[in-house]
Amino acid sequence: MSTARVDDPAQHAVSAAALWERPWLRFGVQRVTGLLVSFVLLVTVTFVIVPLIPGDPAAAIAGPEASGAEIAHIRQQLGLDEPLHVQFLDYVSGLLTLDLGTSFASGQDVATVILARLPFTAELALLAIVLVLIISVPVGMLVAVLTHGGRRSWLDHLFNFVTSLVYSVPQYVMATLLVSVLAVGLGLFPAAGAETLLSLVLPTLALMLLPICVVSRVVRRETAIVLDQDYIRTARGWRIGRLRMFGRYVLPNVITTTLTLSGLILASQLGGAVVIERVFAWPGLGQGIVDAFQARDYPVIRGAILVLGLMATVIIIVVDVILAIIDPRTLEADHE
Amino acid sequence: MSSLQRRPLWTPSLVAGILLGLCLLVAAVLAPMLLADPAGQLTGQAGESPSAEHWLGTDNLGRDNLARALAATRLTLLMTSGATVLAVVGGIVVGVGIWLSGRRVRKIALRLLETSVAYPSLIFALVIAAILRPGVVSSVVAIGVAGIPSFARLTANLAAKISTSDYVTTARLLGVPPRAIAVRHILPNMAEPLLILATTVFSLSLVELSALSFIGLGVQSPNYDFGLLLNESLTQIYTQPTSVLGPSIMIVLTGLAVMLLGDALAGRANPRTSRRALRHPSVPAVAEIQDEKAPLVRVENLRVSVPGGAELVRGISLTVDPGEVVALVGESGSGKSLTAMSVAGLPPAELEVHADVLRVDDMNMLGQADRSRLGREISIIYQDPGTTFNPSLRMGVQLTEVLRTHLGMGRRHARKRITEALAQVNITEPEHRLRQHPHKLSGGMRQRGMIATTLVTAPKLIVADEPTTALDVTVQHEVLRQFRKIHREQGTAMLFISHDLGVVEALCDRILVMKDGEIVERLTPAQLRNRDVHHPYTQALMDAVPVVDTSPARLARQESS
Numbered sequence: 001m002s003t004a005r006v007d008d009p010a011q012h013a014v015s016a017a018a019l020w021e022r023p024w025l026r027f028g029v030q031r032v033t034g035l036l037v038s039f040v041l042l043v044t045v046t047f048v049i050v051p052l053i054p055g056d057p058a059a060a061i062a063g064p065e066a067s068g069a070e071i072a073h074i075r076q077q078l079g080l081d082e083p084l085h086v087q088f089l090d091y092v093s094g095l096l097t098l099d100l101g102t103s104f105a106s107g108q109d110v111a112t113v114i115l116a117r118l119p120f121t122a123e124l125a126l127l128a129i130v131l132v133l134i135i136s137v138p139v140g141m142l143v144a145v146l147t148h149g150g151r152r153s154w155l156d157h158l159f160n161f162v163t164s165l166v167y168s169v170p171q172y173v174m175a176t177l178l179v180s181v182l183a184v185g186l187g188l189f190p191a192a193g194a195e196t197l198l199s200l201v202l203p204t205l206a207l208m209l210l211p212i213c214v215v216s217r218v219v220r221r222e223t224a225i226v227l228d229q230d231y232i233r234t235a236r237g238w239r240i241g242r243l244r245m246f247g248r249y250v251l252p253n254v255i256t257t258t259l260t261l262s263g264l265i266l267a268s269q270l271g272g273a274v275v276i277e278r279v280f281a282w283p284g285l286g287q288g289i290v291d292a293f294q295a296r297d298y299p300v301i302r303g304a305i306l307v308l309g310l311m312a313t314v315i316i317i318v319v320d321v322i323l324a325i326i327d328p329r330t331l332e333a334d335h336e
Numbered sequence: 337m338s339s340l341q342r343r344p345l346w347t348p349s350l351v352a353g354i355l356l357g358l359c360l361l362v363a364a365v366l367a368p369m370l371l372a373d374p375a376g377q378l379t380g381q382a383g384e385s386p387s388a389e390h391w392l393g394t395d396n397l398g399r400d401n402l403a404r405a406l407a408a409t410r411l412t413l414l415m416t417s418g419a420t421v422l423a424v425v426g427g428i429v430v431g432v433g434i435w436l437s438g439r440r441v442r443k444i445a446l447r448l449l450e451t452s453v454a455y456p457s458l459i460f461a462l463v464i465a466a467i468l469r470p471g472v473v474s475s476v477v478a479i480g481v482a483g484i485p486s487f488a489r490l491t492a493n494l495a496a497k498i499s500t501s502d503y504v505t506t507a508r509l510l511g512v513p514p515r516a517i518a519v520r521h522i523l524p525n526m527a528e529p530l531l532i533l534a535t536t537v538f539s540l541s542l543v544e545l546s547a548l549s550f551i552g553l554g555v556q557s558p559n560y561d562f563g564l565l566l567n568e569s570l571t572q573i574y575t576q577p578t579s580v581l582g583p584s585i586m587i588v589l590t591g592l593a594v595m596l597l598g599d600a601l602a603g604r605a606n607p608r609t610s611r612r613a614l615r616h617p618s619v620p621a622v623a624e625i626q627d628e629k630a631p632l633v634r635v636e637n638l639r640v641s642v643p644g645g646a647e648l649v650r651g652i653s654l655t656v657d658p659g660e661v662v663a664l665v666g667e668s669g670s671g672k673s674l675t676a677m678s679v680a681g682l683p684p685a686e687l688e689v690h691a692d693v694l695r696v697d698d699m700n701m702l703g704q705a706d707r708s709r710l711g712r713e714i715s716i717i718y719q720d721p722g723t724t725f726n727p728s729l730r731m732g733v734q735l736t737e738v739l740r741t742h743l744g745m746g747r748r749h750a751r752k753r754i755t756e757a758l759a760q761v762n763i764t765e766p767e768h769r770l771r772q773h774p775h776k777l778s779g780g781m782r783q784r785g786m787i788a789t790t791l792v793t794a795p796k797l798i799v800a801d802e803p804t805t806a807l808d809v810t811v812q813h814e815v816l817r818q819f820r821k822i823h824r825e826q827g828t829a830m831l832f833i834s835h836d837l838g839v840v841e842a843l844c845d846r847i848l849v850m851k852d853g854e855i856v857e858r859l860t861p862a863q864l865r866n867r868d869v870h871h872p873y874t875q876a877l878m879d880a881v882p883v884v885d886t887s888p889a890r891l892a893r894q895e896s897s
Contacts, residue, residue: 038451045463052467060469149685168591170543172550173584176566180577191573230723236682237718238737239711252728271456275547279570289462290551293470301466305459312455326728 027324031317042309046302047091051084061104061296077102078298100306101299105292110303114285118307121277121284125269127200128207129262136212137258140219141246148227159220163213171272175206175279192281203280207272211265218261222254229253256323263319267312347603353596360590364413367406374400375407383575392582396572404565405582412542412561412590415476419541422480424534427487432522434488435495436514442492449489457482458544465553475554479544483537490533491526498525528601535598539591546587562587631655632797632829633679636693640674640853643688649674650853656797659827663840665877666850673801675850676833680716680799681705696797711742715795719802720783725774732770735785738793757788761818780811787818790828798822798830804839812839819843837877841865849874 053060058075066074074080079087094101100110147156169177183191183202190199226232227250235249274286281287285304292300367375379398386393392401434445452460461482468474495518498504504521512520548554549563557564565583572579633656640649649671656662664672674683681701683689691702696714699705715738718724725734735758736750745753751770758766761784774782783803790798800819804812820843822828834840840847841864849857849871857871869875 034447034451037447041448041451049463049466054468151685164595168539168595169584169588170546170591172547173566173587176570176573176580177584179570180573180580184573184577230718231726233682234716234718234724235726235734235737237680237714237716238741239707240737240741241707244741248729248733249726253726256728268456268458271458274458274462275551278551290553293462293466293553298466301462305463305466308459309455312459 024324031320035313035317038313039310042306042313043092043095046306046309047088049302049305050078050080050298051087057298061298063296074104077104095306100303103292103297103300105295105297105300110299113288113300114303114307117283117285117288120282121270121273121286122311124200124203124207124276124282124284125266125273127204128211128269129266131204132208132211132215132265133258133262135208136216137219137251137254139212140216141223141250141254143216144220144223144227145246148224163217166209167213169210171206171210172275172279174209175203175276178202178206179279193283199280203276203282206276206279207269211262211269214265215258215261219254219258222257223250226250226253252326255326259319259323259326263315267315270308270311347600349596349603350600353593353600356589356593357597360409360413360593363406364410367403368410371400371403371407374403383572385576386578393576393579395568395579401569401579401582404560405562405586408561408565408583409586409590411472411555411559412546412563412586415472415545415555415561416538416542416590418476419480419483419545420534420538422476423483423487423537423541424530426481426484428491428523428530430484430488431491432495432518434492435499435522436518446489446492449485449492452485453489457486457540458547460485461544461548462553465548470553470556472555472559475545475548479541479548482544483541487533487537491530494526494529495522498522501525532598532601535594535601539594539598542587542590542594562590632658632660633696633831634693635675635679636691638675638678638689638691638694640671640678640683641688641690642686648687648853649678652850652853652855654848654855656829656831658796659823659829660846661823661830661832661844663832663834663844663847664850665834665837665840665847667835667877670850671853672833672835672850676799676801676831679831680714681710682716708742711738712793713796715790715793715798717783717786717790717798717800717803719805720779720786720807722775722779722782722806724786725782727774729773730770731772731774731777731782731785734774735770735789738789743793753792754788757791758785760791761785761788762814763788778811779807780815783807783811783815784818787815787822790822791826794826795828798828799833800830801833802835803832805834805836816843835877837864849877 050057056071056075058071058078058080059066061078062071062074079090082090098111100114102108103110103113106113143155143159146152147159166174179191179202182188189202190196191202193199232245232249235245240249270286273282273284274289276282277284277286278290285308289301289304289308291297292304376399379394381390381394382398383396384390384394384398390400390402392405394400395404434442434449437445457479461478464478464481465474468477499517499522504517507517507521545554546561546563546566549561550567552567555561555564560568562583566580566587569579569583633654635655636653638649638652639647641647652671652675654662654664654675664675666672674687677683678689678691678694679696679701681696689702694701699709699713725731732751732754735754736745736747739745739750739753740747743750755766755770758769763769763781763784769777769781769785777785786803803819804815807815816839819830819832823830823843830844832840832844837847841861844861847859847861847864848855849859851873857869857874859869859874863869864878867878869878
């Protein structure tokens, strides 16, 4: 056995520069920095929503028929009578103690309002993305394999036609059509609410159809690229079985791009959920935001946008970590 | 092999896109004028079902649904165009600005853009809508501004790509200031890809503007766009489910028109390579061997061609005896690799292979030979430009593949055997190498790893396709040494492809020179050494080899000439 292991950990713990050479550490530091920067940006952006309202925010919030006393009350409640930097510090120190303020509409703690709604949105978005992956990865790979090298051009055209067609139907239009046909027309599923398991079917369907098209197209394209790679030729030279070939040699190389995309889709599902929830009267965060907008309930709007943004950040970082585990080259790609 | 095709100008999708777009434009211009009455007049016929008079029924104030859907086209298209222009112009300004700024600023700005692009832009738009009061203008501003970061990122990336091209580098060397480079070189060259991307922005803006109106935070009554109509139809969906059809269809049609146009533009910008593959006719898997002392490999009249096109290998015949090393030499494009891959049973899927005889041992390589036998008896070693190993799998998994799949070894056993073999081909720390990913190893190490597998599987035939070409000279020697060692110790037959006469001279028993898909000369190493060649092409190949031969005979010959 050789003793001169090149990357012996003991040799590395010497200098900071050498430490930086260790991919996982660098990766961790970069991601944590990214997280902090995103967090600072989010806090700043959500803070400026209120001061940026044209005219007197308090008057705008209170509405045209409010009395001077009401406006003054709102101004005081929001701390608008204080200088901007004091307001900002108040906002930040509130956040540190998970105090997001008090809802104008219900008088409830904003954190409580959000926590009551968050699980509904998370349930929908996660269920949709899991189903999207389970369906699109095999479909995309299968179509790529079957049409590889220009074979079965009818399948190629059919796949492109169907995915383009569904792709051009926005999620909320799909949702409305689903309600009108499957719920109202045929009465198969409840049209609204979140009472039974069956209530989950239509919102999930509405959320997942479009991403299925996007992801399966990407999987298909990536698979086609991978199938033309030299290392697939090498693996074919080893004459391994089809199943092992696709599971072990093709899939990991396809999954990198797929996961990156799925992370972005999952993040954008949060935005999609805002709209979908309106169709199905789903008691999630999205519906909460819309209600808050209509009531000009700024503390809730602020809090909900902050939480959605944080979720998007976390999703993106989780995907980064999964990618780094699957394909260590992504660790080194960060090294400039 | 593959042919570049520029698609014709008038593709069906372009025609369909233009026609659909024109219909929408006509609706946008005419409908609000011609259909003002049915679309705006309140009547007593509220919430009616579809009839001959009202094709899509009426809304809860008695207005014709179809007329309203058509009339909404104008506001929707205007708003979408506005948001698109805002996003595109803003994106280009920010993107080019980032590209023009210094390195440090550029890096930070790109990072920021990347972070913000990851956020759902609808939420971003909600922030802006939260500040402004809901309405037509604020919706356009919200969606337009929300679209700026992603377009800025695309612009900056495109600019960076173009700025590394030769003509921009030249311009910079000539001292043209960055601003002028941006105007003269970068922007014109970005125009086409940006136009295509702009169609995507248009579709996205349409979807998001309608979404904003749909949730009641966009256009407010009495104005109406597709999204608001859909919103209103949702309130009467129980009494009249067909009312959702008008706005739904209009949104989809508008999106479809833009997508078709964008696809047509993109298709023209990127000519596609078209490759076709053929089904191979079924042939018996076992070839008949006539006599006992038959060669291991027998190829007669092998032809490889592009279906309906050029013949790339034109009637080659060759044999390889057991334990013999036969070289195929020639330039790239001479058909030597195609010949070798046909012998290995792995020709490119899009090519047609014919032969009177094509067999290895008693396996017919034109048919479906037994997979396990193929895996055990034929090893293939490729040129290694760093791409022959799967980048996402550790070396151990890949190097033990044949042992585990075809020799039935367990994981531990296979790893143990391959570790020994790696040590034999002088790879240091073999156990550690097995845990590494391919990119951690040098080209020479990867190639020796491949050779090591043949030490364990002991194939009857090794097909080596330019195995040393991508390696530098000292590594080449080491790898060649390993080939010789295998041949010496295991007596494996080899079909060795190279364009380098010097390499094959030392290793091979027979040398076949290929040109344009045919064998033009058959040589022995001795003939090669003595420059006893007849075909001018072989002569030319020999002249291309840098000579390190210092034998007295050769020196004498050089002096006399």
